[in-house]
Amino acid sequence: MISRTSRKQIGILACRYFETLLGDFRSIFLLLAQAPLIGWFCTLVWGSIERDDPKLHFILCLSAVWFGCINSCREIVKERAILERERFFGLSLFAYVSSKVWVLSGIGLAQVILLQMAVEWELNLKGPMFLQLAALFAVTLCGIGLGLLVSALAGTQERAVFAVPLLIIPQILFSEFAIPKKYFGDVVTVVEKFMPVRWGFQVFLEGAASEPRWHYAALDLLVLILYAVVLTLAATVALIPRREV
């Protein structure tokens, strides 16, 4: 399905990208440190009532999409000049974007594990831990897809960062967190379905239910993974028009 050249390119590009990230160790440390810090903030708030509730689950999903977006939103635009030059020498756009996804998903996985551990340190979340972890990771993958798409479309790094709130705020607005579902208008009902946080939150709800419907949880996870794949492909397509940098 993926050609041998592309696979080889993915490996080389992923190694190069990872080494570049390791060169800026402080940034990596700050990226990873924000996850347990947010988790600790959550335990401070929900520790007051000594139990978790759906709002905490929503905040965790929102944090996961935030991690994905903020980690990836500058990663293409900042090296667009290098990308355009290397395209003349046969660089595959798919391999390039895939290499970003590989490395960023590793960082995202570490972040969601740290986030969940920080919360569970004080307060056990209702529902299976590994299902919740899978949901958070899938939401992070969607966040990475969104961030890479923004990065592929943005002209400068600043514009890419400014676009992140436009991706995050709607996740809250078009959700049950803002208003109860029964009051959703037609537009809100449709837009809500495009929000990764919504699908991650559904997995949490199913896992925490008295009688969980596991097939629904699996379906929600599948939607998230498909969504992440579509966003990654969209980011690749967005890179096709050549740009003078």
Next chain:
Amino acid sequence: MKIWLSLFAVLVLATLSYLAAVHFSGGAFPTLGLPLGGDRGHLRSVALQFMEDIEFKDFEQAASYHAPEIQDSADIPFLIQRLFKVKPEALNFMDYEIVFAKIDSSGNRGRVKMRAKVEFLGNKQIRDQDIMLFFERSDTSSPWYMKLEDSLRNQTAEKAKKS
């Protein structure tokens, strides 16, 4: 070779970090059968054993977590009935987990909050029930004893404090 060595080092570091997290969190994460978590870890494991005894209706064993002087008088089925308003035979403990375990500043009083999924066999209803278990010990070298009998027994107001 260098990659494999790095990978091995990362794996060892991750495992050690996890075990340290398990211990310092008081057994908040799966302990993989290791005696980690200190006193809080011990209270968690006692609470889980107690719930397992209740699940399998081994009330004699469930009473054994109380102080020796009240073990014989601890009527666990009666206390269960008081808590759930139905006889133990009409209850099915489907699942239970620990929400948190805390120990006070003296180190001699502990409490464990549990969440149980209970099926009421009479009407086939499934309900999540929060349960708080209290523990006490006389000093830090003494064993922990459960105070379920104390907290659920029929309370009578003290005459001197009647309003």
